[in-house]
Amino acid sequence: MEFHNFKSIIQNILKTQIPNGKIAAEFGKSAAGQVKIGRTAFMDKMGVSSEAEYKLQCIKKKQITFHGHIGLNSWDATANALTKLYQSGLSEGFDVARVGICLDRRMGLPDSKRQKAIAETGPMLNCAEDWMAIGKTIPIQPHMGDFMIGFPASFENTIHALEAGVTTIGNLSQYFSHEAPGFKDHVFTTNQTVKAISLMGGLRERGALVHSYLEDGFGALFYDCATIAGWAFLEKYIVETLLGAKLSHCIGGLTIDPVKRAGWVFAMDEIHDHKCIGSMFYGDTISFTRDLAFNSGLVSEYLMWDILAQMKCPTGHAVLPLPLTEGVRIPSVEEIIQAQILGKRIEKTAQRLYPYFDFTEAQIFAKNIVSKGKIVFHNALDGFMQAGVDIKDPVELLFILKKLGPSVFEEMFGAGIFNENFIRNREPVVKTDIFKQSEKSIEKHRKLFQSKENRIHLKDRRLVIASTDVHEHAIMILSQLCKEAGAQIFYLGAEKNPDELAAFAVSQKADGILLSTHNGMALEYAKDLRIQLDHHECRIPVIMGGVLNQKMDNCELPVDVSSNLKKLGFIPHGKLEDKFTYLLANAPAVSPPSITKTPPVK
Numbered sequence: 001m002e003f004h005n006f007k008s009i010i011q012n013i014l015k016t017q018i019p020n021g022k023i024a025a026e027f028g029k030s031a032a033g034q035v036k037i038g039r040t041a042f043m044d045k046m047g048v049s050s051e052a053e054y055k056l057q058c059i060k061k062k063q064i065t066f067h068g069h070i071g072l073n074s075w076d077a078t079a080n081a082l083t084k085l086y087q088s089g090l091s092e093g094f095d096v097a098r099v100g101i102c103l104d105r106r107m108g109l110p111d112s113k114r115q116k117a118i119a120e121t122g123p124m125l126n127c128a129e130d131w132m133a134i135g136k137t138i139p140i141q142p143h144m145g146d147f148m149i150g151f152p153a154s155f156e157n158t159i160h161a162l163e164a165g166v167t168t169i170g171n172l173s174q175y176f177s178h179e180a181p182g183f184k185d186h187v188f189t190t191n192q193t194v195k196a197i198s199l200m201g202g203l204r205e206r207g208a209l210v211h212s213y214l215e216d217g218f219g220a221l222f223y224d225c226a227t228i229a230g231w232a233f234l235e236k237y238i239v240e241t242l243l244g245a246k247l248s249h250c251i252g253g254l255t256i257d258p259v260k261r262a263g264w265v266f267a268m269d270e271i272h273d274h275k276c277i278g279s280m281f282y283g284d285t286i287s288f289t290r291d292l293a294f295n296s297g298l299v300s301e302y303l304m305w306d307i308l309a310q311m312k313c314p315t316g317h318a319v320l321p322l323p324l325t326e327g328v329r330i331p332s333v334e335e336i337i338q339a340q341i342l343g344k345r346i347e348k349t350a351q352r353l354y355p356y357f358d359f360t361e362a363q364i365f366a367k368n369i370v371s372k373g374k375i376v377f378h379n380a381l382d383g384f385m386q387a388g389v390d391i392k393d394p395v396e397l398l399f400i401l402k403k404l405g406p407s408v409f410e411e412m413f414g415a416g417i418f419n420e421n422f423i424r425n426r427e428p429v430v431k432t433d434i435f436k437q438s439e440k441s442i443e444k445h446r447k448l449f450q451s452k453e454n455r456i457h458l459k460d461r462r463l464v465i466a467s468t469d470v471h472e473h474a475i476m477i478l479s480q481l482c483k484e485a486g487a488q489i490f491y492l493g494a495e496k497n498p499d500e501l502a503a504f505a506v507s508q509k510a511d512g513i514l515l516s517t518h519n520g521m522a523l524e525y526a527k528d529l530r531i532q533l534d535h536h537e538c539r540i541p542v543i544m545g546g547v548l549n550q551k552m553d554n555c556e557l558p559v560d561v562s563s564n565l566k567k568l569g570f571i572p573h574g575k576l577e578d579k580f581t582y583l584l585a586n587a588p589a590v591s592p593p594s595i596t597k598t599p600p601v602k
Contacts, residue, residue: 020395024394028243052208106124230373283320285327410426462509467516526564
């Protein structure tokens with residue numbers, strides 16, 4: 001992209017009225033004096049005042065810590081699961097230091113808007129008692145990442161969490177790529193995000209850490225590991241230099257290669273000036289299958305490397321043994337417990353094998369991406385400044401980055417050399433594993449999509465492709481394959497609400513909608529989309545893929561709703577191999593009786 005085009009994009013974004021970020025920063029910092037960090041049962045047990053203090057002790061002793069992730073459909077169910085986890089640890093000999101509380105995405109909304117939004121996987125915290133119970137239920141330190149900092153309710157949620165004794169709060173990376181359901185005021189969200197980070201900055205000396213899971217934001221959508229490293233430097237600049245907080249990075253969920261997994265530990269240590277206090281190192285989530293025996297081997301492999309890397313370069317990152325059902329559905333507490341037992345067993349093996357491991361290749365990887373990442377970071381700041389961005393204003397800089405998106409950022413500032421034969425016109429320094437996996441998936445299915453039958457079904461068909469949530473790689477793959485087969489693709493990307501999806505499909509006279517979903521909201525989203533399509537008298541086929549389940553009252557885990565989707569006139573679909581193009585071409589043109597002709601009030 002030519003710089004004058006980039007500058008034009010920036011200037012167009014800057015037409016939005018953006019509040020002074022320094023005012024938001026001062027507001028957050030001044031509020032720190034009125035916030036009292038609570039004491040959790042874990043703090044009392046370990047004799048510490050924050051998770052950061054405990055992590056520093058573990059770093060000094062080279063002690064491995066374990067992380068668990070829990071988020072059932074209600075707080076009561078989640079609290080019961082936490083109790084089972086702790087009691088099982090006592091009896092089975094494993095020790096979980098921290099646990100991530102996976103909230104319903106509605107928690108990112110201001111309190112007044114939560115009940116009207118679509119329910120998703122995870123608990124709601126509806127009162128002060130729920131918040132305070134987070135740290136008192138068991139002596140395992142709670143971590144709150146999802147849908148906290150980076151959302152419209154950033155500031156108020158951060159205060160609630162701190163008062164409950166939660167001292168590692170995020171997830172900053174989600175700010176860039178996620179949305180609170182139905183909420184479209186990005187200026188408000190950015191302002192609240194800056195207030196929350198600045199509040200954490202005011203409490204830095206008391207152990208407050210701002211968590212950011214790089215692969216849960218733009219890092220998941222970059223093609224080059226060097227760009228992710230540069231982005232990590234950029235987040236550090238915003239959080240630490242501009243807002244005075246301490247940043248705690250996480251990575252791993254989209255990284256398969258053990259050399260890269262170990263290498264990222266060394267890279268994080270370098271990026272954070274050898275003063276790294278990591279939150280956790282996420283498990284490989286993209287290699288899971290429905291074969292649980294295969295998954296057991298997978299967890300054993302990546303966890304071995306994660307533990308060995310922490311022994312070699314202790315950064316405070318807790319390791320995460322993923323339950324074997326991670327790729328199929330939301331795991332039960334019993335499956336989480338079994339994963340922790342496996343993790344403890346692998347740690348014992350790692351201790352025996354440690355003297356025989358060679359980390360040379362991982363260290364070379366780290367040196368390469370960090371050196372190239374510094375170039376990305378400095379080029380980005382220089383480019384923004386030349387384009388008229390106040391790079392010392394945290395609200396303006398964050399807002400620009402969110403609106404700019406990962407594609408333009410990587411094309412403009414990526415470290416790879418210019419090559420028009422590559423996506424984004426750059427040859428990656430080191431391809432990300434998720435990008436390599438996407439390439440393999442496209443190659444695997446290309447012959448199928450190029451078949452005579454599929455080309456007949458897809459040729460010249462106008463298809464809208466979107467995701468209900470942040471999970472985007474599946475629809476990126478689908479978009480590429482359908483386009484190559486002759487379809488005309490309208491790619492809306494992730495986080496699309498039913499009203500905008502329906503309106504866009506109607507405006508483009510689409511022949512069909514291909515929709516991916518993941519977060520336990522399939523049925524509620526589909527009902528809303530049905531209403532919107534009926535309002536427009538739109539009778540095109542809608543194929544839904546991904547994880548087709550729904551959070552239900554009185555159920556700990558989301559339940560499969562494929563049959564419900566069929567009753568709404570939608571087509572639930574599993575794999576690309578299952579002739580979805582035939583279904584698309586031969587679906588009934590008329591939908592079932594409408595739920596209502598009036599679109600819902602937002």
